Amino acid sequence: MLSIKNLTVSIENKQILKGLNLEINKGEVHAIMGPNGTGKSTLANIIAGKNIYTIEEGTIDYMGKNLMEMEVDERANEGIFLSFQYPVEIPGVSMVNFMRTAINEQRQYHGKDPLSAAEFLQKMEEKKKLVEIHSKLTNRSVNEGFSGGEKKKNEIFQMAMLEPVLAILDETDSGLDIDALRVVANGVNKLRNENNAFIVITHYQRLLDYIIPDFVHVLFEGKIVKSGGKELALELEQKGYEWLNQPSK
Amino acid sequence: MGKENQQEEILQHVTQNEYKYGFVTDVEMEIAPVGLNEDTVRYISAKKNEPEWLLAFRLNAFRKWETMKMPTWAHLDIPPIDYQAISYYAAPKNLPKYSSLEEVDPELLKTFDKLGISLEEQKRLAGVAVDAVFDSVSVKTTFQETLKKHGIIFCSFSDAVQEYPDLVQKYMGSVVPPHDNFFAALNSAVFSDGSFCYIPRGVRCPIELSTYFRINTANTGQFERTLIVADEESYVSYMEGCTAPQRDENQLHAAIVEIIVMKDAEVKYSTVQNWYPGNKEGNGGIYNFVTKRGICKGNNAKLSWTQVETGSAKTWKYPSCILLGDNTIGEFYSVAVTNNYQQADTGSKMIHLGKNTKSTIISKGISAGHSDNSYRGLVKMVKKAANARNYSQCDSLLLGDKCGAHTFPYIKTENQTSMVEHEATTSKISEDQLFYCNQRGISTESAIGLIVNGYAKEVLNKLPMEFAIEAQKLLSISLEGSVG
Secondary structure, three states: OEEEEEEEEEEOOEEEEEEEEEEEOOOOEEEEEOOOOOOHHHHHHHHHOOOOOEEEEEEEEEOOEEHHHOOHHHHHHOOEEEEOOOOOOEEEEEHHHHHHHHHHHHHHHOOOOOOOHHHHHHHHHHHHHHHOOOHHHHHOEEOOOOOHHHHHHHHHHHHHHHOOOEEEEEOOOOOOOHHHHHHHHHHHHHHOOOOOEEEEEOOOOHHHHOOOOOEEEEEEOOEEEEEEOOHHHHHHHHHOOHHHHOOOO | OOHHHHHHHHHHHHOOOOOOOOOOOOOOEEEOOOOOOHHHHHHHHHHOOOOHHHHHHHHHHHHHHHHOOOOOOOOOOOOOOOHHHOEOOEEEOOOOOOOOHHHOOHHHHHHHHHOOOOHHHHHHOOOEEEEEEEOOEEEEEOOHHHHHHOOOEEEEHHHHHHHOHHHHHHHOOOOOOOOOOHHHHHHHHHOOEEEEEEEOOOOEOOOEEEEEEEOOOOOEOEOEEEEEEEOOOOEEEEEEEEEOOOOOOEEEEOOEEEEEEOOOOEEEEEEEEOOOOOOOOOOOEEEEEEEEEEEEOOOOOEEEEEEEEOOOOEEEEOOEEEEOOOOOEEEEEEEEEEOOOOEEEEOOEEEEOOOOOEEEEEEEEEEOOOOEEEEEEEEEEOOOOOOOEEEEEEEEEEOOOOOEEEEEEEEEEOOOOOEEEEEEEEEEOOHHHHHHHHHOOOOHHHHHHHHHHHHOHHHHOOOOHHHHHHHHHHHHHHOOOOOO
16 A cells, blocks of 8 residues: 655755655554654655655655645545644644535545535534543534644544544654543544554553554554564564664574 | 745735725716815815805815825825815715615615615615715615614715704814814715714613715715714614725725714724725825724723724824823724735824723734735823723734834823833744644644634624624635745
8 A cells, every 4th residue: 555665865964864765554553663863754744745855765655646746635635634743733723624625625526515514514413422521622623722642532433534544653652641642543533444454653562451452563664674563562562663773692 | 854845835825816896886976076175175165065054164175185195204105196186076876865775776676685785685684784986976874774773873875964064063073173184174075875873861772873885986985974963871883894896096095084972971883994995016095094083982981893804005093092082991902913015003092081081092003015014003191191091902913024013102291190112013924833732733824814813803702693694705815825
């Protein structure tokens, strides 16, 4: 589904990703771990299409298409979803209006008629239940005045609404209490199936107790230096990232 | 990577939006000779078969106007206007009166259809009564019958002069005197038509009243007057809309709106102004120099102005409230959008004369392209206005880096017990907001529409339902593609 080859990326002449390779198939959950400043969020932003980086080398193939040639909204409509580390506030724009616009633009992209108000509201109710989000969140303006936890839950709610093919969770667990963490994890677990894939970016193994990954990758200094199964996360938890400084064998 | 290119590209998009009301209607017109002198004033008055006192009113205004100079204090760049090159009267030929819609020129009806205000439709759909002013003449007032039952008078200004001369004479010029300012004097001398509305004591007007203004003929000015009188304990919601054909030369619109609100009465006046703004190079477009003022005459009276300004090449307009009675309330809610080379200098005046008077000013400016958008407001509280309160909030949203936003608040309080609060913000649509929307599959065009409408929501919420939807669409269209 997603194939990243030799991806080298810089911002303001500083290289962040240095020849990164990653293969993701349908039905898989990949966790990406690593210390601060190693390029985890950059990777998420690059896949989503944020326009502030210089791609020096490498290719990203997404379902047979060259991802680099697609606009941000086109990528989204092709099923790429990014759960933001810091979701922005959009004052005065209600969640209902925002979501309805997003859903209907997605439908239009795929040549479908827009949802009627009733159909939309019904879908929203279902998804709210699925991700256990309170109704009052969706009555407010997009992220405006939301607590950190509310913002993250709102990201998961949007993910449920948009039903992505490839979802990237960029440190969705940071700053969450244990209840919010459970809500986020349950959301992902209910949504995962054999036709979609997840990239879960996190610092902590804690989230991976709830979302069981198929693969764990360690991103260090712009490269994936180690990949393994879920047990790798536990190892990292015990040893920290320091041991990665030694040349790997 | 390419951030500036993208901005440039998106800014260029701005110029692609087209003004969809730019058509011209082919109706035979009777047009006064170009130029302005006492004979012009007499010609207009005679055409309208006016009583002696009204001719005297006009001539008095004309003589005052001759001694006045066009104001230059506004933050507007207005080339000299040749007032002798304008025709001051244009009316569809042979069509001054209609007893039924069948008699109206089909071309005219088509025009109003295109504008989305089918008079035919209006007859059937309950809700809005329309007085349509085409160039200088009021074409048709719908819903007269329904309104009559409640004792409400809603008719063209010309009809009011003929049928209710006492009411007109009593109130006309009482809020905006003929010598008030240059444009008010000009209007008072040559006004051609407009709307008149009287709500009797204790009556809540059951439907929204609406006036639609349209300038059609080339080289004419439009000078209409609106006079609204809400008697004690009455209520009315009044809406005004306007469009004009696309022309290369500028056209002048200098209107007057006067509102008198008696004790315990309430008037809501909403405007969606969509005059032709000129093309992307800044050629053509309407000069909108309008004097709007209301007085809350009796205790507990309330007047609110809501305006959504998207059109006009130049706007000079300050809807104001004189809060004479005790406990009276004045409100001003405004969204002003300028794009390309548009310039707007708009705001409000709240004059607190009575005790415990309250006023609110919410102004949301949105500038894009090479435009300039200024808020200018005056809050004045005299010595007698004990415990007067004002809250003003002036926000500016900038799209792109070639436009300007300015705020000129004037505050004068002459007593110790009054309170004035003023807040002002300037913001830009952030790249992060756009990226967030794009990431959800929302195109940049739609995202700007969403964000701008969210920004203006506080004001849009004050509009009557029918208008709010139109205004929302208009905002998105006016700003198609502009980002900063």
